[in-house]
Amino acid sequence: MTIARLAYLFYGTVIQPQSLRQLAIAPRTLLGVYHSGKIAFAIPRATTEQFEKTKTDYTIDNIICLSRSQFLLPGLIDTHVHAPQYPIMGNGMDLQLLPWLDTYTFPEEARFKDDAYARRVYQRVVRRTLRNGTTCAAYFGTLHTTGSQRLVDVMRAAGQRGWVGKVCMDQNAPEWYRETTDESVRGTQQLIAYVQQLDQHEREQQQPSSSASSASRCHYHKAELVEPCITPRFAPTCSAEALRRLGELAAEENKLRERAGRPSLPIQTHLSENEAEIAWVAKLFPESASYTDVYDRAGLLSSRTIMAHCVHLTAEERARLKATGTAVAHCAHSNFDLRSGVLHVRQLLDEGLKISLGTDMAGGHAISMLEAMRGALTASRTICIMEAQKQQQQQLNDKVHDDDARSQLSITEVVYMATMGGAAAMGLHDKIGMLLEANYEFDALLVDTAAPDSPFDFFEPEASAEELLADKLYMRRLEKFVMCGDDRNIEGVWVRGRQVAGTPLAN
């Protein structure tokens, strides 16, 4: 009898969102990972005898015992980020969206016609995002098809999961950074074909297993790690014809995919970010009932569509996003930095919309999803303050009203949105976002709140047994990491069971 083989066996605390308001904290979890990247088992509260027995039951390549200050967390998912804007991150934050695009963004993105420059910047972006724990990202590229292909190459080589969109713009952009409608459609088709061909090649390379039923015999592969994504930049820079043809392309492609039992094609764009943008869309598309309706008419709303921002939507628009399963990427830092507005995220959550988080780097000044979580917390508190001020101004009574913090997000909610919520937004919820489920792919971070160069100090609570053993202690560690942590607290990063950042940790 052959002994099954594991790439990794972890023994320690696992923290994982279960739903928007529920977090599982599972101490002393035995977590096995196959070479295929799939989780073999996750047994919380395992005894040392179980640990010893597992070591004899399996051939294990790497055993990692977590210390008290460490825990595993699902990988962070950035559902809206502009890879080519990395060189201007943190610069030019003095303008609002439309002049910001013309002044800073388009000139930088135009440089990506140079494939070598594109590759160089994309290597930095992918390395930096991985180091910060972003295991999966929905990237916007530029207008350039070959440049966008280089982003695919870099992600695959580094082992990062995600979407890559060749940005489409056929109007209202400078003539040196604009394309024809045909070029928008053709470039998107070429990117889809390119990724398909890479995946096909990868599948052919995979050794056929003599006992295919044994997941442990499957090897790591890169097929479907990176998906092409239909990416009209936003309605103002796309003609109605371009939007319609991109919607048709998605529909045609999805017919084939459905027959092959494959997930539908991802779609991403911007929606209702800034007041001037919304007024411009109303002028450009008078036949549409709303900004959302512009995309809806083109067939671009779907259960694999992500709309970034959505700050100023009407109730009808929100209902339409919900009905079509379209997700909203909440990009709080960007909404502050470009003075676009403050998303009332509690309202959208109450209405049952799918909400995830995005850095929107470089509209947002930070590349880290920890920053995206903090931004979302700050935005929700800003809503609370605005609501309180409104109540006071209305002078319903002259005493200060009770503190109402219902609009405020919790740590649990932002962690959900940065992990499981991101997986749901990208239609990957049956693959990633969970660590306590066998057969999920192991996309994870090893966090250490006592890392040697940690940007904060964690003081153990007084040693009452109740406090030391309770979930409370790890909740406090998680909160510290979210509020005060950075990449120095991320000691290892795995995507599909392969370590892609951090120091080699196996012992």
Ligand SMILES: Nc1nc2[nH]cnc2c(=O)[nH]1
């Ligand atoms: N934040 C942001 N909004 C956009 N709307 C259209 N393009 C962009 C972009 O690059 N960033």
Ligand SMILES: [Zn+2]
């Ligand atoms: Zn954006």
